[in-house]
Amino acid sequence: MTQANEPERPRSLIEDLIAAQHDLLSLAREHGLDFQALSAWANDPANAACLRGLCLLADMQAQLLVSRYRVHAASRLIRLTGDESPDDLARRACVDLLKLDLKGSDASSSAGGQADGGDDQADLDSLRRELFGATDEQQTEGNE
Numbered sequence: 511m512t513q514a515n516e517p518e519r520p521r522s523l524i525e526d527l528i529a530a531q532h533d534l535l536s537l538a539r540e541h542g543l544d545f546q547a548l549s550a551w552a553n554d555p556a557n558a559a560c561l562r563g564l565c566l567l568a569d570m571q572a573q574l575l576v577s578r579y580r581v582h583a584a585s586r587l588i589r590l591t592g593d594e595s596p597d598d599l600a601r602r603a604c605v606d607l608l609k610l611d612l613k614g615s616d617a618s619s620s621a622g623g624q625a626d627g628g629d630d631q632a633d634l635d636s637l638r639r640e641l642f643g644a645t646d647e648q649q650t651e652g653n654e
């Protein structure tokens with residue numbers, strides 16, 4: 511690719527990653543890269559930070575979606591308890607949804623955050639606390 515197209519590469523690569531329609535081989539081919547160049551692009555600090563941020567946002571989006579459907583699951587589970595012949599599959603799905611805790615999915619982003627600085631991780635932890643409240647560890651410490 512020519513130098514003029516270089517600024518467009520990060521945006522189009524990120525858009526293709528978000529669309530999730532490529533495996534790594536086809537992603538590299540689509541953008542005229544070999545695996546080393548694709549890896550170097552992903553390891554570039556600015557690109558890596560952008561990708562970590564997008565992963566964090568996707569995790570938060572999933573958590574928000576699950577949180578909204580928990581209300582429906584609880585309501586449905588209550589209705590199912592009154593049914594004479596409850597739908598066991600629906601009951602298990604509701605229970606699973608209510609038990610689901612996506613906060614554990616932060617492990618990958620926290621590992622990446624520690625690699626390039628504690629301040630970024632502190633900011634992410636602060637944002638998580640604002641959005642989701644105290645973590646289980648903080649709640650346990652507060653009860654002692």
